[in-house]
Amino acid sequence: MARGASAATAPIIPTRSGRAPWTLRRRLVVAVVGLLALVSLVIGVVSVAILSANLMDGLDRQVESAAERSSVAFGGGRPTGADFNIGTPTASKVLNGPSQPPGTLALVYDGSTVTTGYTDDTGTVVALSNDQVTQLLTELDAAVQEGSTSVPFTVDLGSDVGEYRVLAQAAPTGALYLVGLPVSSVTGTATQLALVIAVVSLAGIVLVAFLATAIVRLALRPLQRVTATATRVSELPLDRGEVLLVDRVPLADTDPRTEVGRVGSALNRMLDHVDIALETRQASENKVRQFVADASHELRTPLASIRGYSELTRRSGQELPPDAIHALGRIESESVRMTGLVEDLLLLARLDEGRELEREPVDLTRLLVDVVSDAHAVGRDHSWDLDLPDEPVLASGDGPRLHQVFANLLANARVHTDAGTRVHVSLTTEGPSAVVTVTDDGPGIPENLRATLFERFARGDSSRFRGTGGSTGLGLAIVQAVVLAHHGEVMVDSRPGRTSFRVALPLA
Missing domain, CATH: 3.30.565.10 (Histidine kinase-like ATPase, C-terminal domain)
Structure with missing residues (x-):
């Protein structure tokens, strides 16, 4: 059956389900922002780590200095211009020693008695809990057993006291003692630096995201113009009729020294070839249509003559053989069919030429x-x-x-x-x-x-x-x-x- 779906069937483009693909602009912006975020993270981590290590070294030197000053409590020397009674060494004497900073922690164990404490911001000595004393004694014993009494180490005494950097020492009298300083000064400074780096990095990332978006949009404008040219050409009806393919990529976007320029130049060359092919096709179609129109017009008269003569002969009243009558009938019917075909071809040729119909x-x-x-x-x-x-x-x-x-x-x-x-x-x-x-x-x-x-x-x-x-x-x-x-x-x-x-x- 010579029938079908529609006069003009649009191609069906399959679509893939799922997330839409990222545009080139988004990929470039995300890549730039991601690299900046990664670099900022590395810089922040390294900076905080280096600062923490330097501050911890400084804190260790302060702990060692505090331990040296604590030797006065064990008869290792008397402070100049002071009446300092040595007596029985205790943690309070260590904490009240010369130039001990606030927050200093001390533990003294003379073999039978344990005294502990630390000073608050006002210089008042605060006692430690039994669990904290037990933890310090355990750490002191471990340091003595390992022979690391001259190396500071960190002890976490809980949330109410915090972490301390302590140093174990052995007094000339045979007593053992610990002297420490809080780690909060180191962690506080490192936290502040991390916060500053995070805020500055976040602000920089946001600023770079806006700038990168603007720069990428500006850089991709030539590609957008090439895309616009290709889109306009794709919307032209190229399948029939005379086509004026005048759209081209602007000359500024065809510089072969750039990637987009090479694409624009290649598109222009392709459009030139397509334009030549369309002109050749149109010229060939025009010749065929002109031939069909001329032939149809010229065939109308002979076909009318054939039909007229066949009818005249068949109706002349002369007695003809049956075969001749049948032949004349066939000639007449075929001339009618051929006349219809010629009329149809002539109508199509006139419509192809764009002739207006009556309105x-x-x-x-x-x-x-x-x-x-x-x-x-x-x-x-x-x-x-x-x-x-x-x-x-x-x-x-x-x-x-x-x-x-x-x-x-x-x-x-x-x-x-x-x-x-x-x-x-x-x-x-x-x-x-x-x-x-x-x-x-x-x-x-x-x-x-x-x-x-x-x-x-x-x-x-x-x-x-x-x-x-x-x-x-x-x-x-x-x-x-x-x-x-x-x-x-x-x-x-x-x-x-x-x-x-x-x-x-x-x-x-």
């Missing part, structure tokens, strides 16, 4: 009544239905040509469906258009014929013979050409058991 109000209601009546007279083995609105519907166009459009559609339904098929014709209005629908319940249109349905000389059967006579394959091509010349559209929807042609024409 006058056409009563589609009366026109469809005539067309369906003619189809019923020819195809009595089909069932014909007509659905018309109560009021006449006027379209702007060429009456004879529109009559030919609907006559071709009904003939198509009659020829390519079996006897008993129901053909329904309806007329409605939709907005500014009059819509005529021709629907049949035939076998439908094969899938492989839908793409070429409205092309010229398209046939659903490889043979050139139909039960009702020869088929030229121009019927639906004329339908599309005439409807498009009226600034309308023709579409078709087909499936087994239902085929529907839809013609929309502008109202008068």
